[in-house]
Amino acid sequence: MTDPFxxxxxxxxxxxxxxxxxxxxxxxxxxxxxxxxxxxRNPALSLPPALTELELFREIGGLAxxxxxxxxxxxxxxxxxxxxxxxxxxxxxxxxxxxxxxxTPYQPEVSQGTLQATYEYQSMISEITxxxxxxxxxxxxxxxxxxxxxxxxxxxGRHSVIVHDxxxxxxxxxxxxxxxxxxxxxxxxxxxxxxxxxxTACVLAQYPDYYGVVRxxxxxxxxxxxxxALLAVSADPVxxxxxxxxxxxxxxxxxxxxxxxxxxxxxxxxxxxYFACKMAYIRQMPGRIAGxxxxxxxxxxxxxxxxxxxxxxxxxxxxxxxCTSEALIATxxxxxxxxxxxxxxxxxxxxxxxKAHYAASEIGAxxxxxxxxxxxxxxxxxVRCPLMGSQMNASLWRRGIIGGIDxxxxxxxxxxxxxxxxxxxxxxxxLVGALREIAEGGAR
Amino acid sequence: MTMEAASTQRTHxxxxxxxxxxxxxxxxxxxxxxxxxxxxASLLRDELRLPEVSELDVVRHFTRLSQMNFAVDTNFYPLxxxxxxxxxxxxxxxxxxxxxxxxxxxxPEETVQGALELMHRLQEDxxxxxxMPASSLAPLAGAHGELAGVLMIKAYHDARGESDRKVMLxxxxxxxxxPASAAMGGxxxxxxxxxxxxxxxxxAVEAACDDRLAGLMITIPNTLGLFNPYIARVCExxxxxxxxxxxxxxxxxxxxxxxxxxxxxFDVVHLNLHKTMSTPHGGGGPGAGxxxxxxxxxxxxPSPVVERVDADGGARYRFATPTQSIxxxxxxxxxxxxxxxxxxYLRALGADGLRQASGDAVLNANxxxxxxEHVYRVAVDRTCMHEVVFSCRPQRDKGVKALDISKRMIDYxxxxxxxxxxxxxxxxxxxxxxxxxxxxxxxxxxxxxxAIAREVEESPDVLLEAPHFTPVGRLDEAxxxxxxxxxxxxx
Numbered sequence: 031m032t033d034p035f036x037x038x039x040x041x042x043x044x045x046x047x048x049x050x051x052x053x054x055x056x057x058x059x060x061x062x063x064x065x066x067x068x069x070x071r072n073p074a075l076s077l078p079p080a081l082t083e084l085e086l087f088r089e090i091g092g093l094a095x096x097x098x099x100x101x102x103x104x105x106x107x108x109x110x111x112x113x114x115x116x117x118x119x120x121x122x123x124x125x126x127x128x129x130x131x132x133x134t135p136y137q138p139e140v141s142q143g144t145l146q147a148t149y150e151y152q153s154m155i156s157e158i159t160x161x162x163x164x165x166x167x168x169x170x171x172x173x174x175x176x177x178x179x180x181x182x183x184x185x186x187g188r189h190s191v192i193v194h195d196x197x198x199x200x201x202x203x204x205x206x207x208x209x210x211x212x213x214x215x216x217x218x219x220x221x222x223x224x225x226x227x228x229x230t231a232c233v234l235a236q237y238p239d240y241y242g243v244v245r246x247x248x249x250x251x252x253x254x255x256x257x258x259a260l261l262a263v264s265a266d267p268v269x270x271x272x273x274x275x276x277x278x279x280x281x282x283x284x285x286x287x288x289x290x291x292x293x294x295x296x297x298x299x300x301x302x303x304y305f306a307c308k309m310a311y312i313r314q315m316p317g318r319i320a321g322x323x324x325x326x327x328x329x330x331x332x333x334x335x336x337x338x339x340x341x342x343x344x345x346x347x348x349x350x351x352x353c354t355s356e357a358l359i360a361t362x363x364x365x366x367x368x369x370x371x372x373x374x375x376x377x378x379x380x381x382x383x384x385k386a387h388y389a390a391s392e393i394g395a396x397x398x399x400x401x402x403x404x405x406x407x408x409x410x411x412x413v414r415c416p417l418m419g420s421q422m423n424a425s426l427w428r429r430g431i432i433g434g435i436d437x438x439x440x441x442x443x444x445x446x447x448x449x450x451x452x453x454x455x456x457x458x459x460x461l462v463g464a465l466r467e468i469a470e471g472g473a474r
Numbered sequence: 475m476t477m478e479a480a481s482t483q484r485t486h487x488x489x490x491x492x493x494x495x496x497x498x499x500x501x502x503x504x505x506x507x508x509x510x511x512x513x514x515a516s517l518l519r520d521e522l523r524l525p526e527v528s529e530l531d532v533v534r535h536f537t538r539l540s541q542m543n544f545a546v547d548t549n550f551y552p553l554x555x556x557x558x559x560x561x562x563x564x565x566x567x568x569x570x571x572x573x574x575x576x577x578x579x580x581x582p583e584e585t586v587q588g589a590l591e592l593m594h595r596l597q598e599d600x601x602x603x604x605x606m607p608a609s610s611l612a613p614l615a616g617a618h619g620e621l622a623g624v625l626m627i628k629a630y631h632d633a634r635g636e637s638d639r640k641v642m643l644x645x646x647x648x649x650x651x652x653p654a655s656a657a658m659g660g661x662x663x664x665x666x667x668x669x670x671x672x673x674x675x676x677x678a679v680e681a682a683c684d685d686r687l688a689g690l691m692i693t694i695p696n697t698l699g700l701f702n703p704y705i706a707r708v709c710e711x712x713x714x715x716x717x718x719x720x721x722x723x724x725x726x727x728x729x730x731x732x733x734x735x736x737x738x739x740f741d742v743v744h745l746n747l748h749k750t751m752s753t754p755h756g757g758g759g760p761g762a763g764x765x766x767x768x769x770x771x772x773x774x775x776p777s778p779v780v781e782r783v784d785a786d787g788g789a790r791y792r793f794a795t796p797t798q799s800i801x802x803x804x805x806x807x808x809x810x811x812x813x814x815x816x817x818x819y820l821r822a823l824g825a826d827g828l829r830q831a832s833g834d835a836v837l838n839a840n841x842x843x844x845x846x847e848h849v850y851r852v853a854v855d856r857t858c859m860h861e862v863v864f865s866c867r868p869q870r871d872k873g874v875k876a877l878d879i880s881k882r883m884i885d886y887x888x889x890x891x892x893x894x895x896x897x898x899x900x901x902x903x904x905x906x907x908x909x910x911x912x913x914x915x916x917x918x919x920x921x922x923x924x925a926i927a928r929e930v931e932e933s934p935d936v937l938l939e940a941p942h943f944t945p946v947g948r949l950d951e952a953x954x955x956x957x958x959x960x961x962x963x964x965x
Contacts, residue, residue, distance in 0.1 A: 035827050035829070035830040039822070039823070039909075040831060042912070042913065046913045047837060049913075050841045050913065053841055053845065054837075054857075056840075059834075059837055060833075062836045062837065062840055063701075063733075064857070065703050066733045069737075070737045070738055073731070075730075075825035075828065076825075080822060081821050083822070087564075090818055093573075093589070093592045094568075094572070094573025094574050095573055097574070097586045098577075100577065101572075101576060111578055111579055111806075113576075113578065117499065117529075119529060123532075123540070126536075127545055127547025127548065128543040128548060129540050129545075130566075130754045130756055131561050131754050132546070133553055134758035137544075137889065137890050139948070140544035141542075141543055142543070142944075142945050143757075144539075144543055144758065146488070146539050146542075148757075150489050150962065156961045157523055162961075163960045164960070169614040171805060172805035173618075200805040201805055204801070204802050206801055207776075207800060208658070211658075244513065270519070272518055272519065273517055274517060274519045295575075295577060296574065296577070296810050297579050297811075298804075298806025299760070299811065299812075300614070300810075321955075321958055321960055322959040323950050324949070324950050325946040325947040326947050327947060329946050330486045331949045335951065335954040336955055337955075338955075341617070345650045346657040348657075350658075351620065352615075353616065354616055354759045354761040355760075356759040357756050357759045358756025364536075368499060368524075368532045371498050371526045371527065372523065377502050381505055385505070385507050387510035388508060388510055435580055
């Protein structure tokens with residue numbers, strides 16, 4: 031091993047190290063580690079050699095180039111992660127070192143930027159979901175939904191949960207991971223056939239559902255409330271630019287992923303799960319919450335609040351173990367929502383709706399394809415194809431198109447396709463042409 | 475308007491104060507497809523009260539907000555147990571390349587081989603650092619990694635028909651996330667006392683070693699910044715009773731190339747990539763909390779893990795689910811953007827650089843300890859690792875709390891240390907300088923702390939009213955909790 035190892039991240043000169051060691055009263059840096067028994071000290075790490083900045087760009091940039099980027103190729107994959115337009119101001123703001131390299135705002139006097147941005151994020155999330163309050167954000171949409179179920183159990187004192195079979199299966203998997211070890215029972219059913227009992231804490235619904243369908247949630251909310259249960263909804267926030275807010279239909283908790291609003295797809299993260307609820311439940315809410323208050327001179331200021339719910343105070347009785355979450359992404363969402371405004375968000379939603387419905391009508395007119403009709407829908411739809419979804423995707427990729435999601439478990443030969451404002455008519459027509467070719471020519 | 479009033483107004487402006495109906499910060503293109511029928515009106519919303527601002531309004535507003543933050547890029551930030559080291563800019567530039575930031579998590583695997591290879595390489599590198607034979611990058615933060623760890627321990631005991639093992643031992647010096655995570659895993663938390671050096675009490679562990687013991691969660695080095703020389707013995711005790719040992723890796727910055735959790739006997743350890751591996755903390759995330767495990771827990775790792783398959787055409791990479799996996803932690807594959815940054819950092823330093831980083835981190839903490847021990851009481855008077863805990867009990871006796879000293883540090887341009895943690899130290903200030911701070915910065919910090927110590931003697935009132943130069947002073951947090959104002963409302 032080379033000791034010392036000069037590096038641009040490590041400012042000490044060897045002379046300074048010696049000077050500091052003399053102050054401490056030891057002869058070497060290694061002596062400072064004397065508490066580690068010899069048998070365990072200084073293991074050889076098998077790591078590749080260090081690279082300079084220039085070499086890092088070559089090496090890791092080479093890996094980046096081996097990925098096919100949606101946009102370079104037409105892409106119709108959604109399933110909870112969507113390629114929407116990201117205003118340039120988002121990256122410009124959240125790459126500012128003052129937001130990027132600060133810690134969780136435990137010291138409010140030197141964290142007003144993060145705290146006010148968080149408060150404004152909470153305000154805008156509350157507004158688009160139609161809820162009274164929102165927290166500072168969860169890890170992602172899936173864990174946010176799981177924590178909603180756990181919160182419903184705390185609020186109702188019940189331990190059984192109903193989950194619609196139209197909830198994103200990747201969200202459902204996380205709900206299982208979180209709930210089953212705590213002994214919560216989970217029942218699965220189709221929307222409309224919920225068997226509520228006096229043990230039901232909540233029903234988990236998705237809006238639009240995993241297959242794109244938009245349903246009025248009011249009857250479900252009414253039935254849940256009659257049974258003394260809560261309605262927790264996972265919603266696509268872009269859809270809420272045009273469709274009714276879940277809060278307006280009686281939802282008690284609304285969760286979801288802000289990824290569609292200003293967040294890069296980034297192969298699945300980092301994103302931020304939003305979490306909104308009625309004021310009556312805020313003391314059972316998981317996660318951090320920023321509140322507005324005043325200082326000793328009466329000036330408006332912001333601070334983390336209701337912290338007695340949290341792990342650093344309540345320990346094993348906390349409402350959640352969450353600590354570091356996704357603050358920067360929430361700030362980015364706030365910037366994006368501010369830039370979009372009501373008009374921009376609505377336009378983004380309507381463009382996605384229009385283009386997706388155009389794509390569906392063109393595909394539905396092809397021989398061999400059937401668009402599954404389950405009523406009103408937003409920007410995602412299921413097509414019954416002549417081949418299995420995975421085979422369709424392979425055939426589409428041979429034609430330079432990143433296809434959709436294989437949903438064969440729900441619809442035989444089903445392919446879930448998503449369209450946003452980022453897909454041009456040219457891309458949609460290319461998809462339609464490729465699908466026609468595949469139906470005519472088989473798997474090639 | 476006076477200049478002061480104008481400045482105050484600017485400082486406290488909200489997004490809604492600058493909004494005017496009809497303004498917009500973005501324009502999207504017109505639709506290029508034939509008009510489609512809209513859904514029935516009963517499904518549509520009619521009101522959406524978001525602020526309406528211009529693009530420059532957005533930029534000025536959020537730039538001004540950012541300027542009210544202290545950050546590593548602007549200030550010394552010795553926040554204990556948070557490892558606020560320099561976040562190299564290349565990490566962000568690399569992660570922002572379209573080939574990483576623009577790819578969809580559900581694209582076919584053949585279209586994302588570069589991303590999968592990066593994840594596989596990172597798994598191997600984190601395994602090398604911890605000595606562990608297997609890992610998963612799925613957890614999205616440290617506490618998420620803890621949850622994955624306790625769920626694996628539960629699954630392990632369940633699979634062996636020992637579901638009665640319900641007790642998770644946690645030292646009283648632990649981070650709050652440890653007991654909270656154990657509770658989410660369905661365990662009963664039993665607190666174990668620590669001695670004056672923050673070392674878990676061996677006799678107390680021994681006494682709890684029965685057939686109800688599921689495991690022990692313990693931080694290395696411990697939360698007093700000390701390495702417990704008997705840690706391997708503690709692990710043996712727990713193993714002897716059929717339990718498993720969880721290592722909280724929040725303090726791994728002290729041990730890079732110095733000791734590996736696997737060698738010490740740990741069964742699982744999480745790494746906070748937003749601490750040890752230099753990825754920016756973002757004001758409270760995103761982080762990443764990969765878990766590295768020994769042979770016993772490998773089958774239970776959260777999904778997905780990335781596998782390498784060597785075929786004729788060369789290596790291919792694919793996602794896989796371990797045989798008895800505890801399941802998925804998120805809808806994605808982990809915080810990939812954070813993973814790219816961490817991998818870039820690991821490749822920038824290599825084994826020798828990591829070892830030097832830990833060496834300098836420990837050197838810096840001990841330098842502060844020796845230089846300040848005459849003015850502040852060191853909680854434990856011995857060589858520390860990457861952080862040093864002071865007790866402001868002597869100052870408290872003069873009417874000045876650790877909180878007041880922290881607030882006064884802000885006036886001198888230093889972010890306060892972690893206060894009142896660990897709980898076992900009275901009036902604690904936990905200082906973690908990290909390896910990326912120069913001797914000049916440390917000397918300036920020492921001078922600040924000496925000046926504040928003099929102020930405690932000569933003019934304590936100036937501390938009690940601190941900070942003096944921030945946009946807001948100490949906030950009424952009781953009012954914030956009593957009358958929660960959590961969102962903007964139309965006046």
